[in-house]
Amino acid sequence: MQKIATTLGTTVDYLISGGNEEQITDKELLQQFKEVQLLDKEDKHLVKTFIDAFLTKRKVQKLAQ
Structure with missing residues (x-):
């Protein structure tokens, strides 16, 4: 099942549930x-913090317009 999902560029969950989950369509972002x-817990936390900071910045910029 995993090989089929990989070949189709999707997940096993998507194949089973029929699309009840959101899919990332940007291949580079997905990679x-x-x-x-694969990173350790601390590095994952750091990446999440950067993403949160960036998204918060964008939201604030939109509110300021």
Whole structure:
């Protein structure tokens, strides 16, 4: 099942549930997230903190417009 999902560029969950989960369509971003999953706990936390900071900055910028 995993080989089929990989070949189709999706997940086993997606194949089973029929699309009840959100999918990341940006292949480069998906690969980056896969690599982040391999990091240790502290590095993962750091990446999440950077993402949160960036998203918060964007939200604040939109509010300021």
